[in-house]
Amino acid sequence: MKRPTMADIARRAGVSKVAVSYALNDLPGVSETTRASIKDIAEELGWRPNSAARALTGGRAQAVGLAVRRPARTLGVEPFFMEFISGVESVLVERSYALMLQMVDSQESEIELCRRWWGERRIDGVLLMDLQTDDPRPPAVEALGLPAVAIGPPHVTGTLPAVWSDDGASVHEIVRYLAALGHRRIARVAGPAGLAHTAVRDAALGAACQEAGIPEATVIHTDYTGDEGARAARSLMISPRRPTAIVFDNDIMAVAALSVAQELDLSVPADLSVVAWDESPLTQVVRPVLSVITRDIPAYGARAASALLSLIAGEPAEDIRMECAGFVPRGSTGPPSPGGVSHSR
DSSP states (O other): OOOOOHHHHHHHHTSOHHHHHHHHTTOSSSOHHHHHHHHHHHHHHTOOOOHHHHHHTTOOOOEEEEEEOSOHHHHTTOHHHHHHHHHHHHHHGGGTOEEEEEEOSSHHHHHHHHHHHHHTTOOSEEEEOSOBTTOSHHHHHHHHTOOEEEESOGGGSTTSOEEEOOHHHHHHHHHHHHHHHTOOEEEEEESOTTBHHHHHHHHHHHHHHHHTTOOEEEEEEOOSOHHHHHHHHHHHHTSTTOOSEEEESSHHHHHHHHHHHHHTTOOTTTTOEEEEESOOHHHHHSSSOOEEEEOOHHHHHHHHHHHHHHHHTTOOOOOEEOOOOEEEOOTTOOOOOTTSOOOOO
8 A cells, every 4th residue: 555645635634735744743834623634634544754754854753873882692692781672662662762773893883873873864862871981972972962861870971961870889788798698709700891880890899898808809801791701700710719709790691600610510609609780580590599689770771761852852851860779689699618619519
């Protein structure tokens, strides 16, 4: 079937195409009775706006952009992005907005993508993720005049509204709990060192261990993949000063570490306590069930999308501080074995 056009609506309503345009775009120039009649006919015919044509005439694209710069292989198995996107979509669908998602390999590529999207009027705004400690993207999108919301700590988002939570407070909670169990050698397998939230967690781990009187706090940075997580966990588990507890920056790496522990005949949690950042189905189906840092990830996406739509509408948007991620102890954490390695299962 041929897609209905504004000319079809005009013929059906007995008015000009200009009148139809005024009515459908809520512009003055037609009576309210005529406007309502035209909209009823458009709905009956199944007419939908042509986003490309609207962009060329200065209208909105009814889409927002999101570029992802992590390895593509992690997206299919790491729940964070899918949960975040589900929260974004829950808001966008109510406003008939689409999400344009694209993989990029560098910050420069992402900036160029935003420039092209904005120049071609394919998007009305953009979400920035994985903020770095010295990130060129916030000033770049600001210079473009592109509405943007950043997901990350405010000290790296420039003048852009930030959606964030205090990861440092969550790290302190983990360390206090592990210290109370008797752990004195704690390590963390983290994400890329350049990420702003990684730096926040790194600094918090050192401070929290110092406060708890824990002399050792080792950090190994990875790319978030299971392979890298397993490699880092193995190097820690075979070291002469093996940590008695390891905190992982995502669930995939923590699950991989359980396999490494089994490979080395180490008992979890008697020989090694394991904590995963972010709850997921993976953390609950393994044995022992993983202790986790949990937060409402879809809420992050929903709040970020709402703030971006406010900016697009010309309304002010402030920083949004989300509730801190909370620690949930489960079967993978316990007191360290007093006699060294325990081979009990």
